[in-house]
Amino acid sequence: MRLLQRLARPGGSTRLGGPAIATTPRRLIVEDTWAQTLIVTGYPRDVSAGWADPLLGYPGRCAVAAHIEPVAPEVAAHRLRRRRARLESAWRHETAHGRVEDVQAGTAAEDAAALAERLATGRGKLFRLALYITVYADTAPELAAETDHLRSLAASLLIDTAPATFRPLAGWISTLPLGTDALGQARSMDTDAVAALLPITSPDLDTAELGQTTVVWGTNTHSAGLVLWDRFTPGIDNHNMVILARSGAGKSYLAKLELLRSLIAGIEAAVIDPEDEYAALAEAVGGTRVAVGTPAGRINPFDLPAPAAEGDGDQEADQGLTRRALFIHTLIATMVGDLDATTAAVLDKAILAAYTGAGITADTRTWARKPPVLADLAHALREQGEAEGARLADRLHPYTHGAYKALFDGPTSLPLAGHLVVCSLRHLPEEASDVGMLLVLDRLWRRITDTAHVRPRLVTVDEAWLLLQNPVAAKYLQRMAKAARKHAAGLTLITQDVGDVLATDMGRAVAANAATQVLLRQAPQNLDAVTSAFQLSHGERQIVAAAPRGDALLLAGHQRVGVHALAAPHEDALITTSPEFTAAPSGRAAGPEEDGA
Known part of the structure; x- marks a missing residue:
């Protein structure tokens, strides 16, 4: 009841x-x-x-x-035949009686005929x-x-x-x-x-030439569509990208999301990670994490490439050894300062002597042998019996037997190979940061220029302002930004110090060589510089001045679209670095609005 x-x-x-x-x-x-x-x-x-x-x-x-x-195809064909018969009979009846032709009926008959042809040929x-x-x-x-x-x-x-x-x-x-x-x-x-x-494209971003490496970035902030972009599409000048934002705007969140989905699309990736923020992502996808500055992250600058990567011709047979010698000159100059001509000549002879002592010559068949290390170079400098060599060996003592020997005391710990390589600089001493960055950039550049295994590759540099402040590292980044396209590679720079990047010649050169530019919320003092550098309209300036966390303005040539980063819960758990999320109970989804990057 x-x-x-x-x-x-x-x-x-x-x-x-x-x-x-x-x-x-x-x-x-x-x-x-x-x-x-x-x-x-x-x-x-x-x-x-x-x-x-x-x-x-x-x-x-x-x-x-x-x-x-x-x-069903048979039902569709039957209906189209009946529809075309009615339309054509009506048109013939009107014509037979001398009446004015019905334009709409004629257009409908043409459309029905075109549709019948597409169905008959299997195109629809x-x-x-x-x-x-x-x-x-x-x-x-x-x-x-x-x-x-x-x-x-x-x-x-x-x-x-x-x-x-x-x-x-x-x-x-x-x-x-x-x-x-x-x-x-x-x-x-x-x-x-x-x-x-169907709402699967953005009306503001042309997706006609996107290929197999297309990545879903998120939702369009001005419509209900999705924003898809392919950095390797033939229609753009290069594959580089810069991400500029103030601290806490969500730039690292967006970069990690694009990186994770690029891996799914079959793109190889490498990351220079100053704060060790990509460790969880690397572990989850089976990548390689190299902790530079520790014995487990040692990189030997004397490593030679595989002979096949240098070409089979006699003229190019010794190029790998020559390039290694030139790089070691640059590395030693970074360690101890500029070298005069006499000291440089002594160093050059010591480098060849160190390789010869390890049984390595210009013959590429000897390159598979165990290469020398920095201590072997110091020993070769002393063995020459010249004062300049002994003085240079003494100046190298901190790197061979002193506080920084962990960087060079032995062979390379881990091969920088695989679908994802993360080079963490968190454990690198500040006094040796220039040397460590140079080693990492050189090894990644060798990975990019490996002609034996050409495939789409990305190199992501987080907190890029740290590297741009280093003249040697900035030169490497500029070279990589200009030449990466020739090797089917793209460079991604992520930075929050927009003013310093755009104030230097190296920074402006790197930003100018990025066909894809992503602007999240900007600090008020940087608005004028960003507006001038990227030729923003008044409306676009307002967007980057007041964009919520996780929203960005994607610039790709003449195409410009607002995008909101959208991640699945399992993706969000891998890429979020916000302290609120890491302190929260497991299973809680943070999203870009809570990412502190």
Whole structure:
């Protein structure tokens, strides 16, 4: 008895019977919310990808449902034949009676003939598409105003709409996430027309030339579409990218998300990580983490490349040995300062002597032998019996037998190979940071220029302002930015010190050689420099001045689009470095809004 009384109440029973619903001829009242469903009855004849994004991304309270049902090929062919017969017979009847030709009927006949040809040749299929829009509001006047606004927007897109008169409940059910079409107001469309309706492209970013290395960045901040971008598309000048933002804007979050999805697309990646923020990501994807500055992260500058990577010709046989000798000159100069001509000549002879002592000569067949280390070079300097060599060996003592010998006391600990290599500089002493950075950059550059294994590669440099302050490292980055494209590679620079980057010649050169530029929220004192460097309009300047955390302005040549980083929960757990997230219980998703990077 009590159950019957509860169900008989005007408000209904949310526990047993669901929400209370009242209907009118055109509107529906669900609890305290008014709703009205519109049926799309007409579509524009010619459309392009993303044409319906203004409607699908309508900022008001509405639900858009598209019901797509494939039509069997034999049924599609039969219907098209009947449709073409009716249209052509009508046209012939009008012509026989001398009446003015119906342009719409002629156009419909041409479209039906073109569609029949595509179906017959297998270039498309036929679908039944039903599109419904349910508008919500708190009061009846608000619902009327919102409905009029939405119908005006639809009309501007050449979309005809009609209310679901006497069927408001069926219309509301058709827009719920149930997959049920209770109205049954479908139209026949081919594959291209249905695909153009789906919200899978950005109307502001041309995706026509994107290839297999395309990455989903997130959602378009000005529409409901997704932002997809391929840094290796042939349509852009190079594969480099710079990410500029103030501290806490979410730049590292966005960079890690792009890196993680690039790995899925089959791109090899390497990261220079000053703060060891990529350790969890490297471990999760089976990458290699090299802790530079520790015995486990030792890199031997005397390592020679595989002979096949240097070419098979006699003229190029000794280039690998020559390049190593030249690099060791640069490395020693970074350790002890500039060398005079006499000392440089002594060093050159000692380098060759160290290789000879290890049994390595210009003959590439000897390159597989164990290479010498820095202590062997110091020993060769002393063995020459010249004063300059002895003095240079003494100056190298901190790196051979002193405080920094962990960097060079032995062979390379881990090979810098694999789909992801993370070089952590956190354990590198500040006094030896220049030397450690130089070793890492040289090894990554050798990895990029490996002609035996050419494939798309990315090198990500986090907190790039640290390297740009170092003249030697900045020179390497500039060289990498200019020449990486020749080796199917791209350089990613992430920095928060925008003013210092754009104030130096090296920084401006690196930023100018990046075809893809990402600007998150900028500090007020950097707005003028960023606006001038990237030629931002007044509206774009306002976007980067007040962008929420996780929102960015993506610049790719003449194309510009706002993007919000969107990660799945398992991706978010790998790329979030916010202290609030790391201190939170496991299983909690932070998202870019909480990333402190």
